[in-house]
Amino acid sequence: MTAPLDTEGPAAPPRSNGELVFTEPWQSRAFGIAVALHEAGAFAWPRFQASLIERIAAWQAMPGDQPWNYYRHWLGALEDVLAGSGTVLPGEVTERAHRLADRPAGHDHPAGHGHGH
Amino acid sequence: MTGNGSGERLPPALRTEALEQLLTERGLVDPAAVDRLITQYETNVGPLNGAKVVARAWTDPEYRRRLLDDGTAAIGELGFGGLQTECLVVVENTPTTHNVVVCTLCSCYPWAVLGLPPSWYKDPAYRARMVREPRTVLSEMGLDLGDDVRITVRDSSSEVRWMVLPERPAGTEDMSEEQLVPLVTRDAMVGVAKVEAP
Numbered sequence: 001m002t003a004p005l006d007t008e009g010p011a012a013p014p015r016s017n018g019e020l021v022f023t024e025p026w027q028s029r030a031f032g033i034a035v036a037l038h039e040a041g042a043f044a045w046p047r048f049q050a051s052l053i054e055r056i057a058a059w060q061a062m063p064g065d066q067p068w069n070y071y072r073h074w075l076g077a078l079e080d081v082l083a084g085s086g087t088v089l090p091g092e093v094t095e096r097a098h099r100l101a102d103r104p105a106g107h108d109h110p111a112g113h114g115h116g117h
Numbered sequence: 118m119t120g121n122g123s124g125e126r127l128p129p130a131l132r133t134e135a136l137e138q139l140l141t142e143r144g145l146v147d148p149a150a151v152d153r154l155i156t157q158y159e160t161n162v163g164p165l166n167g168a169k170v171v172a173r174a175w176t177d178p179e180y181r182r183r184l185l186d187d188g189t190a191a192i193g194e195l196g197f198g199g200l201q202t203e204c205l206v207v208v209e210n211t212p213t214t215h216n217v218v219v220c221t222l223c224s225c226y227p228w229a230v231l232g233l234p235p236s237w238y239k240d241p242a243y244r245a246r247m248v249r250e251p252r253t254v255l256s257e258m259g260l261d262l263g264d265d266v267r268i269t270v271r272d273s274s275s276e277v278r279w280m281v282l283p284e285r286p287a288g289t290e291d292m293s294e295e296q297l298v299p300l301v302t303r304d305a306m307v308g309v310a311k312v313e314a315p
Contacts, residue, residue, distance in 0.1 A: 049225065
């Protein structure tokens with residue numbers, strides 16, 4: 001059938017009423033990681049969905065000082081699923097994230113590894 | 118499940134990066150595959166797919182029947198499907214019945230035909246209020262429905278994803294399937310708008 005999708009041609013207009021789905025790059029990473037893991041068979045989608053529902057319900061029960069951020073719950077759900085299966089533990093993520101936070105400025109230079117400049 | 122202590126306060130960008138690193142090191146995720154998936158969903162999968170489905174249903178009564186009978190199978194005929202469309206149910210809007218889709222629990226959404234959900238769809242206010250006062254919310258979104266129009270709110274669940282087959286606008290009788298496709302908007306397929314004639 002039709003090749004999926006001419007995003008610029010005459011058939012494009014339906015996308016023009018779309019808006020940015022991801023407001024920050026990490027949101028698209030969190031999205032892509034979850035789908036990639038699911039496609040690789042790491043978990044069944046309903047398992048992830050159940051975690052997402054739990055996360056959102058918990059926030060709604062007690063919004064606290066965290067503003068609504070859908071992908072924050074998405075990320076939390078993904079962490080919950082991976083923790084539940086023992087794949088990646090929350091403490092490991094926290095520890096690694098702290099280490100990343102301590103990187104010197106300029107760490108995300110596109111060249112990546114050499115920090116000598 | 119949610120008590121990760123101070124770790125929760127870390128910016129989500131850092132937690133995401135940390136998680137991806139750990140998964141990559143363990144051979145569970147390939148960052149290039151993640152890149153491809155993001156591109157796929159950001160640029161290749163979108164409401165255009167659903168628009169093609171709608172235009173086909175408007176111009177082919179047999180297809181329309183199959184679509185309303187088994188949404189998943191019918192979108193599969195056009196080459197669409199996959200995650201989040203395992204049980205797609207398509208409901209038809211008419212001059213007297215209006216369907217609108219919401220997911221009160223987790224904002225699930227038929228990605229394969231509509232792309233990823235817009236931010237308002239995921240907003241707690243939309244999710245809560247659409248169920249309670251759909252006529253008011255639709256009006257706020259620019260869709261005023263007469264009192265004689267019956268509104269049905271379709272709440273997606275982990276089993277069912279809903280998509281709306283909007284009304285074909287008057288004045289488009291002579292248009293071809295290809296000409297109709299660009300008229301169909303995402304919002305019309307969620308049920309928060311109507312399709313307008315050009």
